Amino acid sequence: MIEFDSVSKYFNGVPAVSNLTLNIRKGEFTILIGTSGSGKSTTLKMINRLIEPNEGHIRFAGEDIREQDPKALRRRMGYAIQSIGLFPHWTVAHNIATVPGLLKWPKKQIENRVDELLSLVGLEPAQFRHRYPHQLSGGQQQRVGVARALAADPEVLLMDEPFGALDPVTRGSLQQEIMRIHKLLGRTIVLVTHDIDEALTLGDNIVLMDGGKVVQQGTPLTLLAKPENDFVRDFFGRSERGIRLLSQRTVAQSVRADERLDGTPIHQEMTLREALSQFLDRETLQLPVVDKDNRPCGVLHFNDLIRGSHDQVA
């Protein structure tokens, strides 16, 4: 979908991105992660030509983006940044309609689309349509930002630390929301963050960058279980690595299906990290498990948490 071919970008002679080769597959949720100055934001902004590379080629849907009109290219890509990016003098509806308006959609179609998107991001259209950004909370503003990025049904969604300015609770619910939207619409998403847990929760594919280069890329499990070097290991936290590995697996993967147990059950979609918390909270070594229809489907043993952490790496 998006291919970087030996791309370099210099700011005043200093390389921000050097010789980057990267392939972002269609429909995948890709996370660009790294410390400040690792080149992750520069990489993202080169995709919609807000920043032009000095060397190399970037292809979008098979075509070199330099041969396309930047305005037309950007209208095919949704773009969301931290909440302050809403136009303060426009209503919520007008903000969401930015790109459809530029594409000159009929008025009726735009109105329907705005309502559809407000519902999609969990805001009641009748209540929010005519509000101005300053009348919304930070989380609501960010939902509008996501809706605006999705407005013209873009082929790819580019997000630059979209949840960076939010409190942990709001951030968590928006992360759930964006994962639901990703599953629902199957859209290609590229998201920049420096939050490790956000990357591990959201990403299908994580690209860890440092000093303008890709250090390692792969599934969250690969990066946690098979770090290629000490930088990767340190980045994902030596002391918390085990816990983060647990959060990559669900109860369903470790449940003993032929056993039954009485007591308050846990759901099989729960991550093993949450299950660990339940074990400690209830001071027990075994927990009954139910499926999504609340039917008993087995028992989780504390010992089973430890087994198999590194097994499922492709």
Next chain:
Amino acid sequence: MTRLRDPLLWLIVLFIALLLLMPHSTALFSWLFPDLSRPVYQQESFISLAMAHLSLVGISSLVATVVGVGLGIIVTRPWGQEFRSIVETITAAGQTFPPVAVLAVAVPVMGFGRDPAIIALVLYGLLPILQGTLAGIGAVPASVREIALGAGMSQGQTLLKVELPLAAPLMLTGIRTSVIINIGTATIASTVGTTTLGSPIIIGLSGYNMAYVIQGAVLVALAAIVTDRLFERLLKHITRHAR
């Protein structure tokens, strides 16, 4: 009822009433200044003085706004940035130059009348408008500009749909200051033969007629207050989205 409680309405009524009643105020001014043989200015009607005054201010403020806002936009574009400091310096110099001195230089070249007065007023009123425009555009958050471009707006669309509407309150504040200054300053245009509400003031000062000075000054002051209130109203209207 709420309309009747609006002070702006009453200020406008008062201004028009004074324009109409001033010619009939001989009794009042002869009582105040018993020594004067002709206590009320009668060379021109106060209404025609006010119309001439407001049109002079209107034309010069319009020119100053077009030039000031235009320069402000040009020097904030990527291609115009290198002219920014020189434009700011020249405009600031325009305001340090007293309007009377501009008149003194312009009259020998252009002759007596409105033209030298308009030039003096435009030069004098440019600085607040330019500063307002620069401050307004400068206050547009970089993230908002980035989103506008990222959504696929052209440079022109970004300017018209995003930057100027967001800069408008500060721009309007600059224009307001400029117009109010010009309403007062326009009175001195009467020293070079332009008819304004300054005419009674200038003639009164040279002929020791305090009654003329008061008549002109009261009307000019009221015109400035009414205009200021009108701008206040306009500013509220364009910033309604922030409330």
